Amino acid sequence: MTSIELRPLLRHGLLSALFCCAIALALTLAGHGPWDVQLVYSLAIGLVSWLVIDLGRMLLTGADCTGWPHGWRGLALIAVGTLAGFGVGGLVGDAYSGASQALWHHRAGPATLVITVVAGIAISFFFYSRAKAEHLQRHMAQAQHEATQARLKLLEAQLEPHMLFNTLANLRVLVASDPARAQAMLDHLIAYLRATLSASRATLHPLADEMDRLRDYLELMAVRMGPRLAYALEVPEALHAIPVPPLLLQPLVENAIRHGLEPQVEGGRITVRACTDANQRLVLEVCDTGAGLAAGAPATSSAPGRSFGLAQVRERLSTLYGDQGTIELIAQPAGGTCARVQFPYKSTNP
Structure with missing residues (x-):
């Protein structure tokens, strides 16, 4: 009744x-x-x-x-x-x-x-x-919500193996050339995977958690690259609780290392920044001092070899935020590339 x-x-x-x-x-x-x-x-x-x-x-x-x-x-x-x-x-x-x-x-x-x-x-x-x-x-x-969740899980399922395969490929090189560093990298990989897999499979998580996972990944890459990799995470404390999609920035950092810093003998620096604009949008930037975009390529286009990570980020933003979620690549005047992500935000935890 x-x-x-x-x-x-x-x-x-x-x-x-x-x-x-x-x-x-x-x-x-x-x-x-x-x-x-x-x-x-x-x-x-x-x-x-x-x-x-x-x-x-x-x-x-x-x-x-x-x-x-x-x-x-x-x-x-x-x-x-x-x-x-x-x-x-x-x-x-x-x-x-x-x-x-x-x-x-x-x-x-x-x-x-x-x-x-x-x-x-x-x-x-x-x-x-x-x-x-x-x-x-x-x-x-309800059906649209379930379809959105399924699509996001599929994208995440595609993203995690991609990162893992790239890391294992790097580890394979170090095993032959520098076993000690390979062991340290493996330890970092185990810690990173434990932290990532133990986290809840939420559609969103706090920006502070996203930065923690990003720091783990950069430490992992620093073992392999040594002094050729420097990084900084510049996130105001007031933005730590803002919800963001998990693993949103990692493909951009991975692209910055692979296509920006690694081609240079001296390596370079990656800076991750977060701020908000006047339109209640969160702005996330992954900037590097690397090789930059291909000559003649538009500043907002994807350079060759970057398509997987950019496509993943773009599709996840579109699924969650529609036309309000955007990503663009910007060539920096002093050299290097800046990937800028923007989407609406809420100031509470998801």
């Missing part, structure tokens, strides 16, 4: 009362009696019918997800509500008007019954249609 939902019950009652007022006005203009008498009859019949039908649909067992009984039960409920409204409401109207005989004995009784039946069916169909439309909207929203 379903519980009584007070808000939709009252909303339906108000709409029914307005519908009854319209009927009373029409009957008055048609010359069927004084306004006040028609109003009392109409409200009494209509509200009793509404109360029986609306309470009945909420209390009946077997109501479907639209909040209305299945099949013949729905039709029977409307019939019972209409007859109850005509009978009880008619008595109320008779008492108010001082009629000498009951409504169903009046000359206008049959016409009133027809109006009651037509009005009951019309208003019930209106409420049923609205309830069904709201149910379909909720169902579509």
Whole structure:
């Protein structure tokens, strides 16, 4: 047995009362009696019918997800509500008007019954249609949410092996050339994977956690590159709790190392910054002092070899934030590249 939902019950009652007022006005203009008498009859019949039908649909067992009984039960409920409204409401109207005989004995009784039946069916169909439309909207929203979650999980599932394979390839090189550093890198990898895999599989996590994972990854890369890699994470404490997608910046840092710093003998520096703009958007930047974009390439395009990481970030932003999530590559005047990510933010934890 379903519980009584007070808000939709009252909303339906108000709409029914307005519908009854319209009927009373029409009957008055048609010359069927004084306004006040028609109003009392109409409200009494209509509200009793509404109360029986609306309470009945909420209390009946077997109501479907639209909040209305299945099949013949729905039709029977409307019939019972209409007859109850005509009978009880008619008595109320008779008492108010001082009629000498009951409504169903009046000359206008049959016409009133027809109006009651037509009005009951019309208003019930209106409420049923609205309830069904709201149910379909909720169902579509839920399906869209589940599809979004599945898409994000797929993207994350693609991203994590990509990072792991690249790291293992680097580790393989060190095993032959520098076993001690290979051992240190393996230790960092185990710690990084333990921290990453033990974290909850949430769609969002605090920016502070994102920076912690990024620091672990950069320490991992620093074992292999040694003094050729320097980095800085510049994140104001006020932004630590802002929710961001997990592993959002790692592909950008990985690109900066692989395509910016590694081609240079001297290596370079990576700086990760976070700030907010006047439009309530979080701005994240991964800047390097590396080789820069390919000659002649537009500043906002992806350079060759960077497509996987950029495509991952761009698709995740699009899935979560739509057109409000953007990423662009900017060639820095002094050399190097800056990847800038922007999306709307909330100041609370996810």
